[in-house]
Each structure stands twice: as structure tokens, then as C-alpha cells.
Amino acid sequence: MEHAWSRRGSEYHFVQNQHLTLDDLRDRAQGLGNNYLFNYDSIPEYPRPEIHVSHLKHDTNREGLKGIKKSGGFKDPFGKGLVWWGLSVGGEELRSAEQRLLQETYPDRTEQQVQDQQSFLGKFASSPAFKKSSRLGSYRFTFPLQELLDAYKLQFCGGQQPVMRVYQTHLYKQEVMYVVLVHSPANEEQFSEYPLLTDDPNAVCCYKDGHFIWRPEAMCGTHRYELFQNDETQQMEAHPYLEAPYYVWDNVGIALHVEDKLEFDPLRLREKLKFCEGERLPQAPDNFDDFKKAEKTVRRLWPEDLERDEDPSPLERDEEQDINEAE
Numbered sequence: 121m122e123h124a125w126s127r128r129g130s131e132y133h134f135v136q137n138q139h140l141t142l143d144d145l146r147d148r149a150q151g152l153g154n155n156y157l158f159n160y161d162s163i164p165e166y167p168r169p170e171i172h173v174s175h176l177k178h179d180t181n182r183e184g185l186k187g188i189k190k191s192g193g194f195k196d197p198f199g200k201g202l203v204w205w206g207l208s209v210g211g212e213e214l215r216s217a218e219q220r221l222l223q224e225t226y227p228d229r230t231e232q233q234v235q236d237q238q239s240f241l242g243k244f245a246s247s248p249a250f251k252k253s254s255r256l257g258s259y260r261f262t263f264p265l266q267e268l269l270d271a272y273k274l275q276f277c278g279g280q281q282p283v284m285r286v287y288q289t290h291l292y293k294q295e296v297m298y299v300v301l302v303h304s305p306a307n308e309e310q311f312s313e314y315p316l317l318t319d320d321p322n323a324v325c326c327y328k329d330g331h332f333i334w335r336p337e338a339m340c341g342t343h344r345y346e347l348f349q350n351d352e353t354q355q356m357e358a359h360p361y362l363e364a365p366y367y368v369w370d371n372v373g374i375a376l377h378v379e380d381k382l383e384f385d386p387l388r389l390r391e392k393l394k395f396c397e398g399e400r401l402p403q404a405p406d407n408f409d410d411f412k413k414a415e416k417t418v419r420r421l422w423p424e425d426l427e428r429d430e431d432p433s434p435l436e437r438d439e440e441q442d443i444n445e446a447e
Contacts, residue, residue: 121148121291127198128255132292137314139298139324140289142337142368149291154368156294162365164346166244166339167356169217172331174265175208176374179396181257181407182417188261189421193383194376202301203382205374207334208262209250214241226354233354240347243358247341247369248295252438253399258409259418260396260438261389266330269302272382276304283307284327285314287375296337296370298324303377311377325372337370390422394438411437 121133133152140148142157149157178194188194194203218241222229229237254260272282287301303311319328326333343365345358376382384392395415398408409417415435 121152126290126292130292132290134291135289137286138289139286141324142296142370145289145291145296152291154291154293156366156368157291157296159365159367162363163343163367164361164363165348166343166345167221167241167347168335168337169214169221169241169339171207171209171213171217171334171336173207173209173213173334174331175262176205176265176268177208178203178205178261178263179254179256180259180261182259182409184257185259185393185417186421188389189386191381191383192386192389193381194261195378195381201377201379202375203378205268205376207249207332207372207374209245209334211242214245214250215239217241222356225349225356229354236353237355238357240356240358243345244339244347246344247339247371248399249336249369249371250339251399252396254396254408255399257407258395258398258414260394261392262394262438263392265332268376268382271384272302272376275382276377276379277306278304280305283311284317285311286317287314290373291368294341294366294368296368297373298370299373299375300325300327300332301375301377307377324370332372332374334372338368340367341369342366386422387424390418390424393418394436396438411435 121135123131123133125131133149135145135148142160146157146160180188184197187197196202218239221241222237226233248255269282273279276282282302283305285301285303287299290297290299300317301311301314317323317325317327319326324335324337343363344361346361348357348359349355350357395411418435
């Protein structure tokens with residue numbers, strides 16, 4: 121595996137051209153000393169849902185926010201031509217994934233069994249991939265996936281559909297990230313070494329019908345629950361697991377290849393911006409503002425908020441949505 125450092129200052133190893141399952145990743149990571157990845161023998165049973173994601177998020181710090189406002193869009197400040205986004209997964213997506221998993225596991229449930237089923241998937245969705253906090257900064261832009269792809273198609277693809285490819289698998293100390301590359305058809309030759317992202321039912325990530333479909337390999341940072349399947353009652357349950365061992369957790373990164381920047385109207389950028397709490401890491405710089413500082417920063421960058429007839433638009437917080445509250 122190749123070696124690199126992330127913009128968070130974290131060391132990681134990566135494999136080109138593949139999205140490796142955890143089993144395959146263990147074979148490739150022999151000798152790297154990753155204790156989390158090889159802790160699988162102590163991990164209790166946990167669910168493997170299929171999550172359909174229709175929104176992407178881009179987190180940044182105050183300097184990044186200033187750059188986005190000044191340029192009118194998203195560009196790569198590091199000169200590699202890639203703008204990074206993550207999957208935005210909330211209570212609604214988790215509830216849909218839970219119902220999909222139950223239907224696939226127990227397709228012949230009675231109406232009473234359906235009514236008796238208690239929500240369980242949210243208890244397993246405990247890794248940073250499902251938290252509303254950020255590891256990159258206090259400012260989060262969340263866009264509908266289709267809006268992003270439409271803008272990318274018009275600005276970089278001459279109206280043609282963007283091309284999606286299996287780019288890399290990243291292995292950090294506890295995190296695994298599966299990277300999808302999105303590029304213009306004009307750059308086919310440049311990226312031809314990377315396999316196309318196909319609609320493979322066994323793939324960790326694919327794209328279909330306007331959604332990214334993510335099949336998490338590991339949902340939990342700490343395994344505090346064990347999945348119990350009661351085949352007699354056709355129910356799934358989360359039972360407390362007192363040992364609470366640590367394991368790796370995974371997520372999906374979307375890397376948009378841009379020649380310059382992906383532009384949006386300034387008002388649209390402001391509409392899609394929210395504040396998010398920072399998840400401070402020992403090895404990462406302090407890139408976070410408190411809410412009061414963030415409000416002042418946003419009002420200074422978007423003075424047009426104060427010029428409208430209505431009250432100034434408040435900076436909203438990107439907060440947790442419980443799986444049971446999703447509609």
C-alpha cells in the first residue's frame with residue numbers, strides 16, 4: 121500500500137483503483153501495525169444496511185469559507201484539481217435503510233410483526249460518518265446531489281453526463297474511506313486507469329437513479345450493541361454489548377475533478393450553508409469557530425442578508441436528527 125498525509129495532518133495508506141472490503145484490506149495491510157483493523161475477532165454482530173444518499177456535504181474552516189465566497193464556488197486550494205465532498209446521511213436515510221434491511225431479511229412479515237418492530241439501526245450508526253460534527257471546520261455546505269451533478273455537467277462536461285470511477289481506498293488509524301472520482305468525459309484518457317463505478321450489487325459504493333448507494337462495511341466507532349435476529353418473530357434488535365470493543369469505521373468520499381472552480385450563485389451558497397460543531401482531533405490543527413464567531417463571519421461575508429426587507433437570515437446549526445423523528 122502507498123503512504124501519504126491528509127490535509128488534517130493524519131497519516132494514511134491507500135490503494136489505487138479499488139474499493140477493498142475489510143477482509144481484502146486486511147490482506148493488503150499486513151505489517152502496517154493497524155490494530156483497529158485486525159480487531160475483528162472481538163467485534164459483535166452488526167448490521168450491513170444499504171443506504172441511499174441524495175445529498176453531499178463540503179466542510180471547511182473560516183479561511184476556506186472566505187475563499188469560497190470570494191471565488192463564488194468550490195476549488196482545490198492544494199492545486200491537485202480535486203474538490204472533496206462527503207455523503208450526508210441523516211435520520212431519514214437511516215430509517216429508509218432500516219426498512220430496506222428488514223424487508224430483505226424478512227420479506228414475509230405479517231402486518232403485526234411490522235408494527236411490533238422497534239427501531240434499531242440508529243444505535244449502530246455511531247461512527248463519525250453519521251455524526252453532524254465536522255473534522256474539517258465549522259462551516260458546512262450541503263447540496264442535493266442532483267444539483268451538484270447538474271452544475272458540474274454544465275460547467276465542465278459540455279452538457280454530457282459526468283463520469284464516475286473507483287478511485288482509491290484510504291486506510292487511516294481507525295477510518296477507512298472509499299473514494300469515488302467524478303470527472304468530465306473530456307478527461308477520459310487522463311483517468312482511464314481507474315475502473316468505472318458500476319451498479320454492482322456487491323460493491324461498497326455505487327451510483328444509481330440519482331443516488332449514491334453506500335453499503336457500510338463498519339458503522340460503529342465503538343461497538344456498544346450487538347445485532348440480534350429473532351427468526352421466530354422476524355424481528356431485528358440491538359442488544360447492549362458491555363465489552364464495547366473498538367474497530368475501524370468506514371465512509372465514502374466524492375472527489376470532483378475541477379479545472380478551476382465549481383460555481384454557484386452567492387445567494388445559493390448562503391442558503392446551503394450551516395454551522396457545525398467541530399470534532400477536535402489531537403493530531404489536527406484547531407480549525408473551528410464557536411457559533412457566535414461563525415455568525416459574525418457569515419454576516420460579514422454576506423452583507424446582502426442585512427439589505428433585504430426581511431430580517432437577517434440566521435445561521436442555522438446542522439443538528440442531529442434522530443432516526444425515529446425522520447418522516
